[in-house]
Amino acid sequence: MKIAIVCYPTFGGSGVVATELGIALTEHGHEVHFITYKQPVRLDLISHHIHFHEVSVNEYPLFHYQPYELALSSKLVNVVKQYGIELLHVHYAIPHAYAGYMAKKMLEAEGITLPMVTTLHGTDITLVGNHPFYKPAVTFSINKSDIVTSVSQSLKEDTHRLFDIKNEIIVVPNFIDMEKHINPYTDCQRDLMAEPHERIITHVSNLRPVKRVKDAIEIFDRILKKMPARLLIVGEGPEKEACEALCVEKGIDEKVAFLGNSNEVDKILCFSDLFLLPSEKESFGLAALEAMASGVPVVSSNTGGLPEVNIHGVSGYLSEVGNIDEMASNAISILSSDDTLAKFKIQAKEMAQRFDTARIVPQYEAVYEKALQLVI
Numbered sequence: 001m002k003i004a005i006v007c008y009p010t011f012g013g014s015g016v017v018a019t020e021l022g023i024a025l026t027e028h029g030h031e032v033h034f035i036t037y038k039q040p041v042r043l044d045l046i047s048h049h050i051h052f053h054e055v056s057v058n059e060y061p062l063f064h065y066q067p068y069e070l071a072l073s074s075k076l077v078n079v080v081k082q083y084g085i086e087l088l089h090v091h092y093a094i095p096h097a098y099a100g101y102m103a104k105k106m107l108e109a110e111g112i113t114l115p116m117v118t119t120l121h122g123t124d125i126t127l128v129g130n131h132p133f134y135k136p137a138v139t140f141s142i143n144k145s146d147i148v149t150s151v152s153q154s155l156k157e158d159t160h161r162l163f164d165i166k167n168e169i170i171v172v173p174n175f176i177d178m179e180k181h182i183n184p185y186t187d188c189q190r191d192l193m194a195e196p197h198e199r200i201i202t203h204v205s206n207l208r209p210v211k212r213v214k215d216a217i218e219i220f221d222r223i224l225k226k227m228p229a230r231l232l233i234v235g236e237g238p239e240k241e242a243c244e245a246l247c248v249e250k251g252i253d254e255k256v257a258f259l260g261n262s263n264e265v266d267k268i269l270c271f272s273d274l275f276l277l278p279s280e281k282e283s284f285g286l287a288a289l290e291a292m293a294s295g296v297p298v299v300s301s302n303t304g305g306l307p308e309v310n311i312h313g314v315s316g317y318l319s320e321v322g323n324i325d326e327m328a329s330n331a332i333s334i335l336s337s338d339d340t341l342a343k344f345k346i347q348a349k350e351m352a353q354r355f356d357t358a359r360i361v362p363q364y365e366a367v368y369e370k371a372l373q374l375v376i
Contacts, residue, residue, distance in 0.1 A: 001368060002084055004033045004076065006100065007091040009040040013286040014121035017151070017174050018091040019043050024177070024361045026050050033079055037068070041263070053079050069095045069102070076103035080114060087368055088116045090145075093125065094134055097141035115371035118145035119172070122283025122304070123210075125159050139163045147371045149364075152305030155283040170367060173308070174284045175360035178353060181266065181293040193257065193271050194230040199335045201229055202272040202296070204265060204287045205279070207237025212301075214239070214246055215278040215324055219299070221250050222328035227335060231256045232268060269294035273341060274331055277301070277310075280321050285309045292316075292352035297344035299331045315351040316344065 003025060007018030019040040022032040026049040033051040034040060043052065055075045057066045076099065079085060088103070090096035097118040107114050118141070125138070142148055142165055149172045150156040156169045194200050201220055205211040213233065220231040233243070233256065240258060247253040262268065269275075275291035277300040282288075284305040288298045292309070298316035300306050301323075312318045317330035334344050 002031045002033070002086045003368070004035055004079060004085045004088045005091070006035050006072070006076070006088070006096045007040065009034075009036045009038040009043075013174070013284065014091050014119075015040055017121070017286065018089075018119075020175070020177065020357070021089075021361065021364060022050065024357050025364075028361065028365065031083075033083060033085060035072070035075055035079055051083070069099045072096070072099040073102040073106065076100065077106050080107060080112065081110075085114065087371060088114055089119065089364075089368075090116060091119045092121055093118060093138050093141055097145055098137055101141055101144045113375045115146040115375045117147045117149065117367055117371050118142060120148065120150040120155055120159060120169070120283075122151070122155060122281070125155060125162060125283075135163070139165070143167055146374050147367055149367060151284040152308050154305040154308065158283075158304075172363045172367065173355055173360060174286050174289065175355045175357050176286075176289050176293045176352060177357040178293055181269075181290075181295075181349075181352075189267075190271050193232060193268075195228065197228050199223070199227060199229040199273045200232065200271050201274045201276060201331070202232045202234065202268060202291070203276045204234040204268075204290075205237070205277075207233075207235045207239045207243070209239060210280045211237075211239070212278045212280055212321070213243050215322065215327070216276040217243060217246050217250070217252075217256070218324045219276055219278065219328045219331060220256070221252055222325070223331050223335065224252060224255060226332050229255065229335075232259060232272070233257065234259045234262050234265060234268060236261050265290065266294065269296055272296045274299060274335060275316075276327070276331070277306070278319075278321070278324070278327060279303060279306075282306050288316075289352055289355055292348040295345040295349040297334055297341070297348045299327050299334070301327075309351075309355070311351050315348040 005022045008015040035053045037055045055072050057071045090100045100116045148167045149170045151174045203216040247256045275296045275298045277288050282304040298310045301321045302318035310316050319326040
């Protein structure tokens, strides 16, 4: 099957999942074409099975905001015609489903029928998409998709609650390649980040307010009062400066390392004893799943799809958003005993197996087959 994938090429969850999906599909014999404004960060290899097509937006003084949707839909039409694309899979409702629908209509005018699968990831629904300015376009785009999927049951329910959706929404969860999380480091090189007696706690996100990174720092501060520890914060975003200031204010800045965006998250997780994700909203919690796949237990909020990923008392613990004291207490209960920590590490990895690529990618293939039947 020849599949075009439209996604954001960034470190965010939707772009990571879309890229990993495309790579996995090529291993199943499909031909995949990524169409976006920059090569996706997880896309290291371009081959005869994997193609990347850059969407260029020329600047015209006439436009106050350059029309990316127009450029994207035009690029889609050109790629579909040139490469004989059979199916379009767009990740994120806006602007991708909107541009995808316009491309479909342009192609129909030339006698080409192309099914479109739209995958909803989270903020395209709960934050951006629900804004009054965008809500009509998002509703229209979802309803005009041939098949709609969401990455969690929670997100499916949010979509039906917030929008007047006529389409069925199929839940296909995010996934992870467990084989890539087999620890290749004999000693994990822990001494690069901490002393042997220190616990290593990690947080990975885009450092936006919704991730409540300050809560992670507050939790770590409470852990530090009970045991030697280090906090590694991976990612870039608008909260970084304020978080660095909070660490200085609390006098723990020497125990906290801000590592920025990294392509070595797997290696960082290899160092880690605990993962903190106190987010206000998480449609799925891909960062938590990546930690669990590396055998790192998770202390998180219970928002959105996180309870579908992080199983309370098994792979870690869940608490109400903002309940810093309980999260800290749960973290300390895991970290205080080597035996308890070892048990949670094993259980975290076992829970991650539910989302292995081998289990989830065939679900997408079944969705594609269904979409193709709809347009025959």
